[in-house]
Amino acid sequence: MIFLSSPHQHGGNTIQLTMFSVIIALIPAAMVSVYLYGWLAVFLLTTCIGISLLTEYWMLRWMGKPTKPVWDGSAGLTGLLLALTLPAAVPWWMAIFAAVFAIILGKQLYGGLGHNPFNPALAARVVLLISFPLHMTSWIVPMHMDATLNMYDFVTSLQFFFLGPDAVKQTWDAITMASPLGYLKTELGQGVTVSQALVNYNYSTLHAFIGREAGSLGEGSALALLMGGIWLMARHTISWHIPISYIATVAMFAWVFNMINPDVYAPPLFHVLAGGLILCAFFMATDPVSSPSSSIGKIVFGIGCGVLTWVIRTYGNYPEGAMFAVVLMNMVTPLIDYYVRPRVYGYKRGKKA
């Protein structure tokens, strides 16, 4: 007989439940992306999710492991997250490459679920950004603006997705625009003040909040992301520690420096709503596998992400730093887990057994 140790009752939470809750929480953001980028968003989402699942299946089969974990939701979630971080300009082969990379090099080679040091989706995204900077920093004009590329048209979108802009008789310049962060970076480089640059860009905080600015598929709408994120926090699927400390740190830095010199440093609200910060804070940095497990460690992690994000955005070469920040902090996770531990009952803080 097998020896069974107490407890003999279980709360009923499963990996599958956790993963599918996150997938459900991302549905609003995915829907906004379809509204903004039409069929291109649909193609990217299906490609990334489908290829992730297929790669996971083949990888597990090839390694002679049981293939049941394909359905635990983690591979699907990786695909979905990956798609939401990609710009709509990404062609089919790049999406496939990213999904395959995320699953094989980001996850399975380390030993599968629970062993990856980086968030697989983010790792793949970083590789794409460094390898194909043109596609990864070209932001297609969303549909509600005067988009020259009709992404609500299935055939046009399909041609663009597979053959590129030439197939639909367009040039990159005609169909793309700068994201608020990228625009600000360029303008600041030319000596324009922050407020002037934002006016030139026609930036609106409200538009950034409800998701009408150009950007990657899923990062546009803070509203949709917050809906999902707060639902996850209410369900205790993710804890508040990482998102709150992360966003608060970015806002704090932005606020302090904006007070010092408002001409060079962007205001806090702009930083919080711009780029992938909210997506990263609620869905990427909270990836349980690659973030610390103790609450206090999570706060340290969140603060680290916040500092790095702000520093990269302000002083780095890249306009957006959220994803680099999270990947960099992923590397520090084991260290945080080792040094930052909760206080054990009956001990004074800092004192070990």
Place this chain on the structure above:
Amino acid sequence: MFDLWDKVQQVLHINTPRGFTGGIVHQNQYKITGGDSIVASPLPDMLVHPIKQHIGDPCEPIVNVGERVLKGQMIAKAQGYLSVPIHASTSGVVEKIEKHLIPHPSGLGLTSISIKPDGLDEVDESLHPLPNYRSVDIVELRERIRHAGLAGLGGAVFPTFVKLVHDQKHPIETVILNGIECEPWLTCDHQLMIEKAHEIITGLDIVMYLVDAKQGIIAIEDNKPDAVTVMRKTLKDMGLTDTVEVKVLPTRYPQGGEKQLIQAITGKEIPAGGLPLHIGVISSNVGTSKAIYDAVCLGEPLTERIITVSGDAVPKAVNMSVRLGTSVRFLLAQVGVTGFDDIKIIHGGPMMGELMVDADVPVVKASNGILAMHKQSIMRAHHDEEPCIRCGDCGEVCPAGLMPNLLAQHCKEDQFERAQDYNLFDCIECGACSYVCPSHIPLVHYFRYGKGQVAQIQREKAFAEESRMRSEKRDARLAKELAEKEEKRRIAKEKKEARAKALADKQAAEDATLSVEAENANENADKGVAKAVDKSEEAS
């Protein structure tokens, strides 16, 4: 009345317990026997008393096979300080004293005294009642509590008398009565508080008298409002409202753990390696309190206790008053469980209880519940282990503030030094971490394994150390003997040499004129020394 005022207090944080770290909410889960009156279990045809039913040293039987014993008669006496005696729970004849299965997951046995009841239930009246306990010397009261075999009935069975010390260095201010009962399914304390409120409070008063405490607190979770009402009413009737108060705590597991309860009520933590009395608190289970009353005011030793017999395979769950030594099979037959093919039996609650390998185990002092569960429902909790996704839920619910996922990983990989660095031995095995784990990792199982292995390693180390010391002693002894021998030899040699020299000198003096002869004599003397050395070597 209860709901409103307590809710207001909780919301406004007035006079409320401060809670404890971590924990999970079961909220009344499966407490199907809550409010069911206690029924007495009938007399079984055999009562089995294992000789160790408490934490500490096992007892020594003091009866012989074939001897007739009375109910309440001591049948095994305490051995050592941390030990309490065991009493017969009915009158009858000692049938055998041999190994019998005990409620332990290993399925191993322990020497037990089996008594065949004669059905007369004759009581041994050697302990006279002490209803006016306040006029009795505390030393005598404490001895009485020890003599009556009292050990914590909440499940830990720590000898009660040990806690009841009136120590000048650590004056006890607060006595906490634990009526939390946070395990799902179990309701024995709940019902006991409703039916025996007077006895419980008197027991508390005895404890407060013993340790000279000023304040008594009865802690009850808010899922037992009827018990709160009864206890408060009884307190008023007894006129003890000045010193004793009932505190209602929000339902949360493992609030019934001593450390957690004390933290929740006083906000203080028991220092690592310390005892509650170090922060001026002692706590005791309500069942123990009632048993103290029985032992002191009625002169009855601990021979029966209240047990919840429940579980999803039980057709008619009950709270039962059971004689210690009754077999679990007999108990389950009372509630309609006869076939055991598809059933697993848990001794205790589902969170910390142990799975029994057999139904033929006796009820002991630690038994607060017997649960008969369908195999499927148990197996659902023991789902196949999946990889850890490091979600950290386990750490969030850990009442000890540990990092269970990392700790389990170290235990699993046999890195016990690391595990100890992560405070392995501060785990209280409450099971909250395993309960919330989405990957169904049996974390507590790994901790138990780790603790067992570390204990084993320490035993081996101690043994090795002892052997090393022994061998070092032997070496030292041999070296000393050798040195002594050498010394003797040296002295003998010196003496011989001196003698030879003296002889030579003498001869030289005698034959000073003949140098050739003198030389011969010298040679002889040398030979003599060589011979002497040879001889002494032979001797050694």
